[in-house]
Amino acid sequence: MTHKFESTYFKFKGFQGRCHKWSDTNSHEFFVAVDGPFKNEYSSYKDSTTFLKAYDSVPEEERCFFEQIREGKACKEYYDIDWTLASSADECEIKRLEQQVFAAFLTVRNQHAPEFALDDEHCRILSASNSEKLSLHIVIPTYVFENNHQHLKVFFLAFQKFWCSALCDDEDAALLKRIDEGVYSRNRIMRIFGSHKFLEPSRPLLRAKWHDPSMLAEDEEFLITAIGPDSIKITSDLHEVAVERVPSTVTRKTGEAIQSCLPKHIVDAVRAKFEQTPHAAQFFEMQCYADRPMDFELLRKVQGHCVVCEREHDRENAYLRLAESGAIYLKCYRSSSPGKEVYKRDYALAVEIEAAMALQARHGLTHVDISDDARCLTHFHLAPPHEPLKLEHGKLVKNVSQPPSLLIRCDTGGGKTVCTEELIKANKNSRFVVITCRRTLADMHEERFIGFDNYQDCPGVITCDRVVVQAESLYRLDLSFYCENTILLLDEVSSLIKQMCSDKTHGDMHNLNLQFFERLIRKATRVICLDADLCDEEVEIMKSLRSDFIVINNTFQQQKDDKVVLFDDKMKLIAVTKNLLRDGKRVCISSTMSAKLTETLHAVLTEAGFKGVCVTKNTPERVKKDISKNINTTMADLDYFIHTPTISVGVDYNVKDHVDYVIDIFSTHSEVDVETCMQMMRRVRHVKSNTYLVYADATTRNLPASAPEVKNWICNHLDIVTGRVRMSPTLKLTLDDKNRLVMPDDLYHRMYCHRMSQAGCIVTGKSDKLPLDSPIIADLKAKEEEITAALHQQTADADPLSPDKFEELSRGTQELDAGQRASMHKFALMRTYGVQDHSIVTAEWVGMFDKADEKEWFKNLTALSRKGGASLKSCLALVKQCEDIGLEYSFRGASTTAEAHSKVDSTQFVKLDYVVGILTACGFEDTFTTNEVLAEDLKSRIDEIWGWTGLERNMSQICTTLKKKRPIHNKWTFKNKLTFINTVLHAVLGARISGTNNRRLRYRLSHTSSVGSAENSPLRC
Structure with missing residues (x-):
């Protein structure tokens, strides 16, 4: 008995029995053996995680470890294939042979057990092949057997019998003989990945480099007795039935057709598209799989050439795989390749797939105390009635009970603002603090909530009884004044929390504002939080600060049956917008593009003769303030109104049947989340056509990088990832070699599609693209160049500033005009490049160096x-x-x-x-x-x-x-x-x-x- 590798190893008389007895005493679950010059040494570890931790510290030259499948212990499905080559083979030839052997194995294995069918993504492959010998270990973590020497062995014998009856060519028969039947014996040891035999140090067992799922898999997935929580247990009864199973080349009866969980029109579209291809003539009509919604079985009808594996097939079936991009791939059971693309990407079909999957995914709040399905929010908890008077000891007394704090989720248009007004009227003697995330929203609240002061009009420390304050100015509140008899209102709380977590707008006051925010929530008499996009994380954050919160979820879908048309091409949407305006339709355009691109679109529409207003970050604050207060009258005589997020959150247009369409152009290159985009598109409460025309970039930017951060971000934004991050019905997350999550490029686009589908909208796609020589593309490009040149010239011509004057203007105590903003930009640009001579800063110089990359x-x-x-x-x-x-x-x-x-x-x-x-x-x-x-x-x-x-x-x-x-x-x-x-x-x-x-x-x-x-x-x- 020796102690090494962080455990005790037995190598003398009765070593295996002594090891098992010792492991039982210490409640160990994972058993190993180490290959040595004379005998194996046996040991055990608490679990596979403990072993892997110790295994990582073992030098590669000392790794001779085997995993022991102890008698009676559950194990994954596994196979050992050894094939001595007739002639020496190079690396490329070995790779080709390994792929060919694995494809043939997987084909017959799926035909043997169609109810347990799987594709190559579910297999984990280890290779110890060299120029003389082909050696593959195949582990399937999906399926688990009670033990290896009885149940798994019965399954393999049935598999073997089926193989002999189903195959006729010599190549496949030869492969059957190479699958080692001896690995299904009691207390069998199997080599662990990364280890080599003691006498063969040059042939370690490594992940198959040609098999991407194996390269990306976690280490525990290769351990045969490390059973995962999602594995499926196969009972012995099914093994015995499998012996008499008929090969799957027999066609399925018509009455046994399986209904796909995808909508019928999507299945019909796939069927119609495949029937247009030349490959369809080889197969009967495609059938659906019960547990694989994106795959469709093809039963072979006639002999033909397989374009996937480049062989002639007479009986082998195939299947179609519908990609999330709308492309259709023909796949062969005898090939591990990605398949042959028989129908190219279809954007409209991809949108419909995403919408269908969204309806099946979990969504909504889980921490709900009260659920309400009324059209408008009218819950009595918001403004509870007065307590009745009671007579006690000859005196009238009022039994006062403190109403709870509330977290309210309700769609836009559900009456949140009206209920807030009722709350204010019912508490005339209370102090109120309303915290907003934008100045424009503060201006709107000041206008609507009578008797409230705007923080912008309050000099110094704020001690008003009723005040509306923006998040960046919380430090100005007198906390001692607002600790008693104060009701705190957090409107658009999702956006507010995100703003409080970002240090980009708070400057040096970020930490101080965070402290004031937390203390206000803890000390206020009552806190009311309202938002259409309230999620579980925000509920948990608020409940961690105080315990009296009640969560009210209004489930009425205000946008039910509204039409959302997602465009594949931004220019096509702009052209459609121009045509709608030409037809006399009024539109509201929401944009998260840069201010310059948004103003470019505004200029093109204005030159076309349409009357409109554009609001971006460059719009003066007084204009924004006036528009937010008078949005209904501002839009009365306009053909279009275009705005960026600078005037979106909380500003609503309520005139009925005035706006015909809402146009949304969402660029995910900006740091704008899905919730903000959805709020922007819902600012028009009454859309005459109930139609939203949307373009969203497929590229995702500014995402978190570490695995825990990505998991939390996904959970908060998509609501379909639970617990440990793994594959979801629509969102594929993979791990790279540094255990960082690799996120799909179209994540933002798919998240938006999810949210709109779950809101009750009918989401469709439009695949048309505008020709590159279209006049509107040239107009936009020319106008953008013109605006850019004007901005560069304005910067070059701006008056120079002294450092003291720049600091004074930077404090934000006064509103800046266009000239002052240009002067500040010029000063900052010169300071960045260390330029002192103002004559150097010409328009050409600004255009060349006023770029983020150049800086x-x-x-x-x-x-x-x-x-x-x-x-x-x-x-x-x-x-x-x-x-x-x-x-x-x-x-x-x-x-x-x-x-x-x-x-x-x-x-x-x-x-x-x-x-x-x-x-x-x-x-x-x-x-x-x-x-x-x-x-x-x-x-x-x-x-x-x-x-x-x-x-x-x-x-x-x-x-x-x-x-x-x-x-x-x-x-x-x-x-x-x-x-x-x-x-x-x-x-x-x-x-x-x-x-x-x-x-x-x-x-x-x-x-x-x-x-x-x-x-x-x-x-x-």
Whole structure:
């Protein structure tokens, strides 16, 4: 008995029995053996997680571990395939043979057990193949058996018998003989991934590189006795029945057709599209699977050529897979390939699929105390009636009970504001504090709630009995004044909490505002929270601050049966909008595009002869204030009204049947969440046509990077991920090699589709795209260039400011006109680039350098400028030294450890550390060096920094930090390695390593940015 690998190992007389007895005494559940020169040594661990923790610290050369499937212990379905090759094979040939063997195995295994059918995504494959021997271990975590030597063995024998009766070609019969039947014996040991046999150290058992699901799977999924919570147990009765099962090549009877959980019109559309392809003639009419809604079975009718595996099939069936993009793939059971695309992406079909899946997903609040389905919110808890008077000891007394605080979820148009007015009237003697997330919303509340003061009109510390205050000004409230007899109203609480969690608008007062916000909630007599998008997380946050909250959920769907048409092309939607205006329709346009693009659209529509108003962040505050107070009269004689989120939350247009259509253009490149977009589109309470025309970018930006943050973000925004993050019906989340979640590009688009479907809307898609030579595209481009040039000229012509004047204007104590804003922008731009001479700042100069990327590149190039002959590493050390103090201060303000790590991962030092390591390793000692490196030298230098301890291992971290998509391929040729390196260099420095000529015998460092290459660059001044 020896102690090693964080456990006790037995290797002498009766070692196995002694090990089992010792493990039973210590309640161990995971059993292992270590291969040695003479005998195996046996041990056990508390569970598989404990073993894996110890296993990670074992050097690779000492890994000779086997997992023991102890008698009577449940196990996953597993197979061991060994095939000695007749001739030596290279790596490519081995990969091809492994794929071919696995595809043939999976085909017959699914035909043997169609009710337990699975695809290659459910399998975990380990390979120990070399040039002489093909060795595969296949583990299927989905299905579990009571034990391996009885139940799983019976299942395999039935499988074997079926295989013999179903197959006729010699190749498949030969494969059957290579599946090892001996691995289903009592107390069998099976090699663990990453381990090798003691006498064969050069042949470790590793994940099959050609099988993506295995490369992305967690370690425990390869352990046969590590049973997951979602595994399906197969009983022994089914095994015995399986012996007599008929091969699945027999066609299914008509009466046995299975109804898909997808809507019938989607299934019919898939059937019609496939029938248009030349492959349909080989199969009978497609059938649905009971448990695979996106797959459709194809029963072979005639012999034919398979375009997937490139073989001739006479009896083998196939199946269709409907992708979430609307594309249709033909898949073969005998091939592990992604399949043959027989129908290309269909945007309209993709939208309908997403809408159908959304209706099946869990949504809505789970922490509900009172559910109400009335059309309007009228619950008596909001403004409870007065308590009746009672006679006690000859005196009239009133039994006063404190009404509870409320969290109210109710759709827009459900009467939240009306009920709030009733609450205010019923509590005439109470103080009120209304906290809003926007100035325009504060102005609207001041106008509607009679007797309330606007915080903007209150100088100094605020001590008004009834006040409306914006979140950024909470620090001005006198907390001692508002601690007693105070009712706190939090309107649009979802947006408010998000704003309180963001430090982008609070400035230096962020932490102070957070403290005031928390104290107000704790100390107020009563708190009323209202929102149409209230979610469980916000309920938990509020209940953690005080315990008297009651959650009221109004389930009436105000938008039920409204039509939402999602466009695949933004320009097509703009063209449709222009046609609607030409036909005399009135429209309201909500936009999350940049202010410049929104104003460009406004200018194009105005030039076309339509009357409209555009409100963006550039609109003066007094104009925004006037519009928010008088929105109904403002829109009375307009053809269109276009606005950005600067005037959306809480501002409603109530005139009935005036607006014919609502147009929504949502750009997810901005930091605007789905809730804000939905609030914007619902600002018009009465849409004459009940139709919303929407475009939403498919690309997602500004998402959290770490796995816990992504999980929380998804749970809060989509309501379909519960517990541990895993595959959902519509949202595929995968883990990269650094255990970071890889999120789909169309996540935002799909989330929006989910929310609108769950709100009761009829969601459809429109696939038409506008031709590239369309006049409206040219008009928009020309107008954008014109507006951009005017802004650049305005900045160049702006009056210069002194530092004191800039600080005075920055305090925001007065409203700025266009000239003052331009002067401030000019001052900030000159300060960024360290320019002192105002004559340098021409319109051309502004257009060249007033870009976020150019500013970032300038900052990084300046930090690495070798003043006094300092090396790049010395410059990097100086950057780190300057950041250390700032990070220490930043950690104090970080609310969580994850937030603190996020601050570290995104610092300038981390980014510069990447490029300094690359440049010095590749032979470039300066960011503006002119030396050239031979191609062979560069290749060998890149290979040195690429391996498992270099760029390849840290690739996910690098991509996360630089907000770049991680390459999904594994073909790391010199060209692909250099492409990734250039991606890093361009993101940080605006530079790249390129060949000096077409032959590329030599390479040099070149700059593609204006700050790095232009003659008038600030770096050259």
